[in-house]
Amino acid sequence: MDPQLYIKLSIILYWCSLLIYTSYWVIGFLGRGLRFYVLLGGVILHSLSITFRGISIEYFPLTNKFESFTAFALSCFIVLLCYSRVESYVYRISLFCVGYCFFVVASVFFSMKQSYAPPLMLTIWYILHVPISFFCYALWTSSAAAAMARYFSEGDKKRFENIIDFGFQYGLIAFSISMIFGGLWGYVAWGSYFLWDAKLLWSVIIWFFYATCIHLDYWPEASRRFKTPLALVGFVILLTTYVGTSFLIKSTHSF
Numbered sequence: 364m365d366p367q368l369y370i371k372l373s374i375i376l377y378w379c380s381l382l383i384y385t386s387y388w389v390i391g392f393l394g395r396g397l398r399f400y401v402l403l404g405g406v407i408l409h410s411l412s413i414t415f416r417g418i419s420i421e422y423f424p425l426t427n428k429f430e431s432f433t434a435f436a437l438s439c440f441i442v443l444l445c446y447s448r449v450e451s452y453v454y455r456i457s458l459f460c461v462g463y464c465f466f467v468v469a470s471v472f473f474s475m476k477q478s479y480a481p482p483l484m485l486t487i488w489y490i491l492h493v494p495i496s497f498f499c500y501a502l503w504t505s506s507a508a509a510a511m512a513r514y515f516s517e518g519d520k521k522r523f524e525n526i527i528d529f530g531f532q533y534g535l536i537a538f539s540i541s542m543i544f545g546g547l548w549g550y551v552a553w554g555s556y557f558l559w560d561a562k563l564l565w566s567v568i569i570w571f572f573y574a575t576c577i578h579l580d581y582w583p584e585a586s587r588r589f590k591t592p593l594a595l596v597g598f599v600i601l602l603t604t605y606v607g608t609s610f611l612i613k614s615t616h617s618f
Contacts, residue, residue, distance in 0.1 A: 373419065385463075402444055406444060434493075436469070454508050488544050499541060506530030538566075
């Protein structure tokens with residue numbers, strides 16, 4: 364089939380998923396079951412859209428700013444699906460807002476045209492590194508959303524603390540694995556496992572930050588007082604690491 368047909372199908376599915384995600388703003392107020400299936404429908408169409416982009420270029424479809432932003436948005440929506448039983452409007456809308464904003468920004472400011480991967484991306488280590496990074500970013504965003512809910516919701520505070528801890532712990536595990544694959548990718552692409560580059564430096568900073576957050580559990584008083592606000596601080600560091608190093612700071616990793 365003509366690659367241009369696949370990219371056209373991808374764009375159609377993208378707009379359809381946007382329509383479904385937009386309807387979630389209203390349906391999110393309704394019952395748990397209904398909002399789950401609406402969000403699931405958006406995720407399925409969104410995933411198919413990304414898949415067709417990959418088929419059109421015959422490679423992993425994370426090659427430009429549009430694909431990067433929409434992939435991160437999809438990661439947030441998938442995490443939100445996993446926490447569909449959480450009855451907190453503040454949590455749901457906080458996490459959904461982040462994914463929705465990245466989704467809309469991708470469509471408004473970046474081109475949806477085909478983009479073929481440059482030679483430095485043509486390695487299995489890139490394919491393993493980037494998606495895991497997005498997933499751990501989504502987990503840390505979930506922690507920030509749970510921190511917002513803990514401050515402003517009337518629900519079970521302990522439940523939100525558990526979500527924060529889950530995001531901290533498994534986000535750090537995923538990010539550690541991603542950094543290993545990233546080092547191997549760096550060696551293939553630039554001949555070095557580590558470079559004095561803004562993206563890499565901020566990646567080290569965010570790794571130590573969340574490792575510190577986890578180790579607060581060994582200091583109960585500090586954990587009780589600081590873990591929730593640190594989840595919000597972490598989201599700012601996350602945005603700096605992910606977006607800031609591509610738009611505000613010169614980096615070899617600018618996407």
